Every structure is written in structure tokens, then in C-alpha cells.
Amino acid sequence: MIIKGECRMYRTFITSISLQHQLDKHIYEPRNFELVGNVETAFPIIPIIKEFMERPDNVRIITIRTENSDTTENYNKLVEELADLGINEDQVKKVVLTEDQMEVEAKALMSIVDAIDEDSIAYADITYGTKPMSAAILYSMSVVEYLKDVETGGIYYGEIQRKEGKAVSSYLYETTCCKRIMDFLVSIDKLGIDKRREALKTIFNL
Structure with missing residues (x-):
């Protein structure tokens, strides 16, 4: 894990956009790490951004989504939550995966690697998206360290536990x-x- 402190490298945060319609907000309780300040959010990456960004202008966001109307709606919700942290949409790099890229996992992986800027500490959230997409994000964290001046700061997964269809608890794990x-x-x-x-x-x- 990267220890927080003054750093000239970009803080890059990577997340896929959920296919789920009407995302609800939750407070994700960290299970195997600590968060100094937590927030209610529909996106587990938000408390990670809040925790590790040093200043908003040094942040880069990478969103990964498929061509789907629900992902557009959820992307807009994410942009709203980023604005609450002082992060503008022009700091967001959008990776929209085509059907061809999703069928060939190597293409999806390299699309993510290509989107990560040099001189970055990268944090990834693998909560949303298809399982192949989550796998592509996970493995991209290893591949990018060989190809660019990039260090992995953390990989996270958010879980919502439900009972009779209702959310009863929300957890955030560092993996x-x-x-x-x-x-x-x-x-x-x-x-x-x-x-x-x-x-x-x-x-x-x-």
C-alpha cells in the first residue's frame, strides 16, 4: 500500500461503470484497511479518491464502460459525485469498450493500460462491470507497471450484502x-x- 504524502506523480483512479439501473448510495465500511473519512456513495471508488488524492488538480479518473444506455446514466452520476470532491469532468478519461474488445480480453486490458498516464500511482475499483472486465482491470495493474512509470496504489472491491432484496450492509475490501x-x-x-x-x-x- 502507498503511504500518503507529498508526491508529484498523478493519482489515477480507475473504475468500471455499473450496468445496474438506478444505483443506490451506501456507506461502504472498510474491512481490511482504514479510511480516515468515509462518504455515502453509489461508487466504491469515491471514498478511495477522497482518501488518497492530495489535491483535485493532480487527479486523473479513468472510467471503463460498455456501449449501454444505463452506463451513460451511471457515468453522469459519477461525474456529479466527482464534482463534490472538486474534480472536473475534463479530468476524466472515458474508455468505452466495443463488443469486439469485450470478446478479446487482451484488447480490453490494453485499452485500460493505454489510458493510464505515465508518472502515476494507480488505484483500481473492480466492483462493477462484467467479470471479464473486472479481470482486465485487475491484470492491467500488473501489466502497466512493466510498460510505464506507474505504481499500483491499491485494488478495491465493494460488496453489498442483501436480505430479502434489501441492502443490509456494505463493505469495501482492499485486494x-x-x-x-x-x-x-x-x-x-x-x-x-x-x-x-x-x-x-x-x-x-x-
Whole structure:
């Protein structure tokens, strides 16, 4: 996890736009990390932006959506919530995936990588969108670090628990550790370390 502090790099926040009609707002309770100030939102990326942005003009937003009328409506709702944080729509880069790109996951992944600016710390929300889209966002966080001067700040997932069709609780999870484990395995492989499982357990306290 990136420790907050003065940084000249862009803070880039990536989220897919939900296909769900009429998104409700929730307060997402962080489960395995801390948020200094939380807010009610329809988009789990919003409290992450609020937590890690140093100033609004240093923020870049990447939205990923398919060509669907509901995603347009939900995109507009996101823009409204961003405005409450002092972030303008001209800071938002829109990635609209075509049917062809969704059928070929590598194209979707590279569309995300191409949208991330150099000199960025990137934070991704994988809550919304199709499962292939969430996978593309997740893996793009590893690929972009090899291709650009970009560091992953965090990967997050929002969950709404329902009972009889009504939301009873909302949680926000940080899932960055899964990526860190793979990064670590790549590193120790380059070093020629044989006892990889033991090293993994020691470093991650497993």
C-alpha cells in the first residue's frame, strides 16, 4: 500500500461503470484497511479518491464502460459525485469498450493500460462491470507497471450484502495483497530462490 504524502506523480483512479439501473448510495465500511473519512456513495471508488488524492488538480479518473444506455446514466452520476470532491469532468478519461474488445480480453486490458498516464500511482475499483472486465482491470495493474512509470496504489472491491432484496450492509475490501504475492514470486524467481513457498509464508505472515 502507498503511504500518503507529498508526491508529484498523478493519482489515477480507475473504475468500471455499473450496468445496474438506478444505483443506490451506501456507506461502504472498510474491512481490511482504514479510511480516515468515509462518504455515502453509489461508487466504491469515491471514498478511495477522497482518501488518497492530495489535491483535485493532480487527479486523473479513468472510467471503463460498455456501449449501454444505463452506463451513460451511471457515468453522469459519477461525474456529479466527482464534482463534490472538486474534480472536473475534463479530468476524466472515458474508455468505452466495443463488443469486439469485450470478446478479446487482451484488447480490453490494453485499452485500460493505454489510458493510464505515465508518472502515476494507480488505484483500481473492480466492483462493477462484467467479470471479464473486472479481470482486465485487475491484470492491467500488473501489466502497466512493466510498460510505464506507474505504481499500483491499491485494488478495491465493494460488496453489498442483501436480505430479502434489501441492502443490509456494505463493505469495501482492499485486494492488493493478491497482486503483491504474484509480484513477490516473480522477484524471487529472478533471484533464483528455491524455497519459494517458505519465503512467501515468511514475507506475508501466512
